[in-house]
Amino acid sequence: MGQIKRIHEMLQSGAITCTELTQKYLTEIENSNKELNAYITVTPDVALAQAKAVDEKLARGEEIGLLEGIPMTLKDNISTKGILTSCASKILTGYKPIYDATVYELLQKEGVVMLGKTNMDEFAMGSSCETSYYGGAKNPHNTDHVSGGSSGGVASAVGGNLAVYGLGSDTGGSIRQPASFCGIVGLKPTYGAVSRYGLIAYASSFDQIGPITHDVEDAAIVFDAIAKYDDRDSTSRGSEPTLPTLHDEIKGMKIGIANQYLNGVREDVKAAVLEAAKSYEEMGAEIVYFDLPELEFALPCYYILAMAEASSNLGRYDGIRYGYKAEHYIGTHDMICRTRSEGFGKEVRRRILMGTYVLSAGYYDAYYKKAVNLRGAIVEAFDRAFEKVDVILAPTAPVTAFKNGYLFGEETDQLEQYLSDICTVPVNTAGLPAVSIPCGEDSEGLPIGMQIIGKKFDEKTILNLAYKYEEKEDKFKETKWGVKL
Amino acid sequence: MKYELVAGFETHVELSTETKIFCSCTTAFGGDPNTHCCPVCIGLPGTLPKLNEKVVEYAIMAGLATNCEIAGIAKMDRKNYCYPDLPKAYQISQYDKPLCQHGYIRLSNGRKIRILRIHIEEDAGKLIHNHGDTYVDYNRGGVPLIEIVTEPDFRSIDEAKEYVERLQQTMRWIGISDCRMQEGSMRCDVNISVRPEGSEKLGTRTEIKNMNSITNIAKAMEYEYERQCELIESGGAVVQETLRYDDATGTTSSMRSKEDAHDYRYFREPDLVTIAVPRERVNEIEARLPELPGQKFTRYTQTFEIPEKDAAQLTKYRSIAEYFDQAIEGLKSPKTASNFIIGQIFRRLETEADKEAFDVRTTAKQLNEMCRLLEAGKLKNNLAKKTLEQMLDTGKPVTEFISESDMAGLDENTLTEYCQNAINAMPAAVADYKGGKEKALMAILGNVMKQSRGRADAAAVTAKLKELIG
Numbered sequence: 001m002g003q004i005k006r007i008h009e010m011l012q013s014g015a016i017t018c019t020e021l022t023q024k025y026l027t028e029i030e031n032s033n034k035e036l037n038a039y040i041t042v043t044p045d046v047a048l049a050q051a052k053a054v055d056e057k058l059a060r061g062e063e064i065g066l067l068e069g070i071p072m073t074l075k076d077n078i079s080t081k082g083i084l085t086s087c088a089s090k091i092l093t094g095y096k097p098i099y100d101a102t103v104y105e106l107l108q109k110e111g112v113v114m115l116g117k118t119n120m121d122e123f124a125m126g127s128s129c130e131t132s133y134y135g136g137a138k139n140p141h142n143t144d145h146v147s148g149g150s151s152g153g154v155a156s157a158v159g160g161n162l163a164v165y166g167l168g169s170d171t172g173g174s175i176r177q178p179a180s181f182c183g184i185v186g187l188k189p190t191y192g193a194v195s196r197y198g199l200i201a202y203a204s205s206f207d208q209i210g211p212i213t214h215d216v217e218d219a220a221i222v223f224d225a226i227a228k229y230d231d232r233d234s235t236s237r238g239s240e241p242t243l244p245t246l247h248d249e250i251k252g253m254k255i256g257i258a259n260q261y262l263n264g265v266r267e268d269v270k271a272a273v274l275e276a277a278k279s280y281e282e283m284g285a286e287i288v289y290f291d292l293p294e295l296e297f298a299l300p301c302y303y304i305l306a307m308a309e310a311s312s313n314l315g316r317y318d319g320i321r322y323g324y325k326a327e328h329y330i331g332t333h334d335m336i337c338r339t340r341s342e343g344f345g346k347e348v349r350r351r352i353l354m355g356t357y358v359l360s361a362g363y364y365d366a367y368y369k370k371a372v373n374l375r376g377a378i379v380e381a382f383d384r385a386f387e388k389v390d391v392i393l394a395p396t397a398p399v400t401a402f403k404n405g406y407l408f409g410e411e412t413d414q415l416e417q418y419l420s421d422i423c424t425v426p427v428n429t430a431g432l433p434a435v436s437i438p439c440g441e442d443s444e445g446l447p448i449g450m451q452i453i454g455k456k457f458d459e460k461t462i463l464n465l466a467y468k469y470e471e472k473e474d475k476f477k478e479t480k481w482g483v484k485l
Numbered sequence: 486m487k488y489e490l491v492a493g494f495e496t497h498v499e500l501s502t503e504t505k506i507f508c509s510c511t512t513a514f515g516g517d518p519n520t521h522c523c524p525v526c527i528g529l530p531g532t533l534p535k536l537n538e539k540v541v542e543y544a545i546m547a548g549l550a551t552n553c554e555i556a557g558i559a560k561m562d563r564k565n566y567c568y569p570d571l572p573k574a575y576q577i578s579q580y581d582k583p584l585c586q587h588g589y590i591r592l593s594n595g596r597k598i599r600i601l602r603i604h605i606e607e608d609a610g611k612l613i614h615n616h617g618d619t620y621v622d623y624n625r626g627g628v629p630l631i632e633i634v635t636e637p638d639f640r641s642i643d644e645a646k647e648y649v650e651r652l653q654q655t656m657r658w659i660g661i662s663d664c665r666m667q668e669g670s671m672r673c674d675v676n677i678s679v680r681p682e683g684s685e686k687l688g689t690r691t692e693i694k695n696m697n698s699i700t701n702i703a704k705a706m707e708y709e710y711e712r713q714c715e716l717i718e719s720g721g722a723v724v725q726e727t728l729r730y731d732d733a734t735g736t737t738s739s740m741r742s743k744e745d746a747h748d749y750r751y752f753r754e755p756d757l758v759t760i761a762v763p764r765e766r767v768n769e770i771e772a773r774l775p776e777l778p779g780q781k782f783t784r785y786t787q788t789f790e791i792p793e794k795d796a797a798q799l800t801k802y803r804s805i806a807e808y809f810d811q812a813i814e815g816l817k818s819p820k821t822a823s824n825f826i827i828g829q830i831f832r833r834l835e836t837e838a839d840k841e842a843f844d845v846r847t848t849a850k851q852l853n854e855m856c857r858l859l860e861a862g863k864l865k866n867n868l869a870k871k872t873l874e875q876m877l878d879t880g881k882p883v884t885e886f887i888s889e890s891d892m893a894g895l896d897e898n899t900l901t902e903y904c905q906n907a908i909n910a911m912p913a914a915v916a917d918y919k920g921g922k923e924k925a926l927m928a929i930l931g932n933v934m935k936q937s938r939g940r941a942d943a944a945a946v947t948a949k950l951k952e953l954i955g
């Protein structure tokens with residue numbers, strides 16, 4: 001049984017009240033957050049008020065929903081009315097939105113308990129959570145290592161059980177990679193399955209909100225609650241529920257392994273993924289090896305397009321209406337320049353500059369336009385692959401969690417940070433769904449993750465496959481942190 | 486040397502949809518600063534645009550009314566530039582796939598002004614300077630605009646004036662904008678260059694902005710034409726730049742040079758999906774489009790033989806043309822109604838605004854009734870003018886001002902008597918009619934009318950004649 005269902009039964013049976021449960025989490029956050037740095041903002045007042053409402057309902061003897069009263073967290077780029085939504089950036093200092101993101105509205109209707117807002121790479125730009133203005137969130141398996149990025153705070157909180165689950169966002173791997181680093185489950189839904197309304201944009205044609213959870217069943221429950229069509233997001237469509245088919249047999253399913261996905265992947269990670277493939281074979285699935293040469297282009301294509309969109313999306317932070325504003329300036333132009341230079345961190349400034357460059361007259365054709373065409377080729381390549389296989393199995397990241405500071409160390413090439421996204425970005429480029437689940441650990445005990453990639457709006461198949469693997473192999477490993485129930 | 490003027494127009498027209506282009510805020514003019522705003526139109530982080538379908542419809546109407554081709558597929562793009570009145574630091578506009586292309590407007594001298602494109606976009610907010618401080622009002626931000634771009638087809642200032650008037654008339658006519666230049670709901674930028682007469686090569690152009698009336702457009706063009714001619718004559722060269730027109734001095738001054746031109750870094754707006762415009766939708770919108778001023782002008786002048794000068798007045802505003810169309814229903818001579826409107830009714834409408842509103846006490850139906858009685862001879866010609874004045878003063882129907890005997894017309898016996906007299910007097914015409922010449926009956930009818938001194942009802946006479954002739 002999944003974590004959410006287990007806690008749900010405890011609440012429904014009265015084994016624990018929702019207020020007691022919430023208080024336990026708040027206390028653990030109080031104790032552990034100094035070290036894990038998972039949360040930017042903790043919201044005890046909100047959480048306890050929401051918990052009280054659930055307790056009142058239980059006291060009246062009413063049935064509660066699966067997500068009702070379950071303590072959770074939101075990545076700090078998901079807008080919450082009246083609560084700091086910082087994107088882990090100095091430039092959004094003091095910014096409290098005047099509206100709730102659609103996903104939070106949906107979850108509030110389910111009666112959830114929101115513990116607080118979690119850490120991330122600044123504006124979701126990074127793979128280690130270390131570009132955060134608030135410092136990086138640490139890996140609950142070993143705090144000398146990063147939690148991953150950009151949704152590192154959610155992964156750290158869920159991995160360290162400072163929340164039952166959380167919502168992150170995935171633009172180039174930002175849900176799956178930290179989930180794999182922290183040994184938990186992360187689902188990046190199909191582009192358009194979940195409304196982006198209220199998600200502070202990094203790269204609009206890639207961004208997608210999804211759950212980071214303790215187990216696959218939890219991911220299915222949360223996904224089903226948030227994958228709804230939203231009138232406010234023209235690109236939203238919703239998706240089919242995944243819970244009804246979660247336990248189905250997988251015999252006869254075709255699982256593809258693209259050879260290019262294994263290039264440059266560390267040996268132990270590769271071995272763990274191939275081991276998982278064997279496990280699937282034992283369950284009656286068929287493993288098909290094939291080539292996907294277009295994968296080679298996914299990384300440059302992704303970075304050009306994402307940076308271009310980011311340069312436009314981040315233009316609005318000018319100090320005029322909200323957030324940080326430079327203290328000393330002469331005139332409007334100087335005020336905007338100083339605010340942006342002082343308010344954005346180095347990585348964000350780098351990506352804005354590169355994005356501006358690739359869209360500039362004279363370079364547009366060489367970079368942006370070419371990348372748009374490549375994106376089309378990558379979409380088609382995946383379409384062709386899915387004529388032969390039901391899903392694609394791949395490592396989530398080429399390595400396990402980096403040591404703190406490694407990516408930005410003197411001896412580390414800047415490109416290495418971008419290369420670490422090589423396994424995750426193709427999915428975003430093609431708008432596909434993928435779920436990352438733990439499939440082993442390295443010699444230091446750090447989790448290894450694998451991802452199952454599906455056809456558009458076929459979350460039900462990838463979650464079904466992920467569930468069957470988890471049921472058979474269960475690679476989840478407890479950490480020393482958090483609430484023990 | 487003589488120089489020819491070459492000019493093109495870029496005109497922004499604010500659409501009069503009830504709500505903004507990407508959110509449901511009101512588009513009403515005025516209001517306290519920042520009261521017609523929401524998270525979307527002030528570009529708060531995380532918000533997304535949602536395209537107002539009415540805007541697409543209005544733009545298609547504008548395209549159809551200017552003979553454009555309507556694209557089956559269009560998309561929105563981001564135009565990136567940083568200015569405090571633009572809260573997202575980009576304007577959502579259309580770059581390479583506009584909704585409408587390749588249209589034209591025909592001028593009275595027969596020349597076609599080609600429309601290159603019409604696209605939709607959002608308006609920006611407004612900066613307010615006050616005692617050294619600058620404030621921003623986003624009420625206007627997100628109000629829908631269409632931008633109408635012409636080819637450089639203008640050869641005179643008169644053509645430019647007529648084009649702007651035509652455009653204004655057409656957009657108001659189809660009800661998509663009030664096109665008030667003073668309030669900024671219609672804004673024209675003019676590209677202007679000169680070249681030696683007879684030359685085919687285009688000269689270096691300048692762009693003039695900030696003209697808020699047709700008079701100012703003409704003045705600015707005049708000034709800029711003279712300036713460029715003198716510059717070239719004195720051995721200088723025109724520099725490509727953007728100029729601002731100063732109403733007070735009647736001159737233009739430089740706003741920015743070509744080197745300072747923005748690089749807008751256009752790219753596809755990822756937050757909006759492709760706009761599909763199926764042919765059926767265009768057809769459906771076209772079917773709902775009112776008869777346009779040009780079409781009405783042709784009908785009035787060619788079918789009704791109304792003089793062009795009068796037809797132009799009747800088609801200046803849709804309210805007048807629609808009044809006229811109602812007033813002439815079933816009349817033999819629509820020209821009579823036209824004369825009443827232009828001669829008598831217009832005298833009571835002093836300003837252009839009065840004419841556009843066309844608030845007249847006599848309804849079109851009442852005028853129609855009056856004209857019918859006039860044609861039936863029940864209202865005497867010499868009394869018509871005075872009767873209409875009385876109607877316009879009081880709003881009462883024509884029947885209030887006609888004597889009972891006039892209204893009654895001829896009694897049955899007298900009618901039969903007159904008809905018999907006419908048949909007896911015109912045997913040749915009767916024979917012709919019997920032989921199949923329908924027209925011959927008209928001559929006999931004329932005889933009856935003469936006997937009755939116009940009091941007989943033509944329809945009744947015709948029926949009686951047919952009965953008697955058999």
Ligand SMILES: [Zn+2]
Binds near residue numbers: 509521522526627
């Ligand atoms: Zn609005």
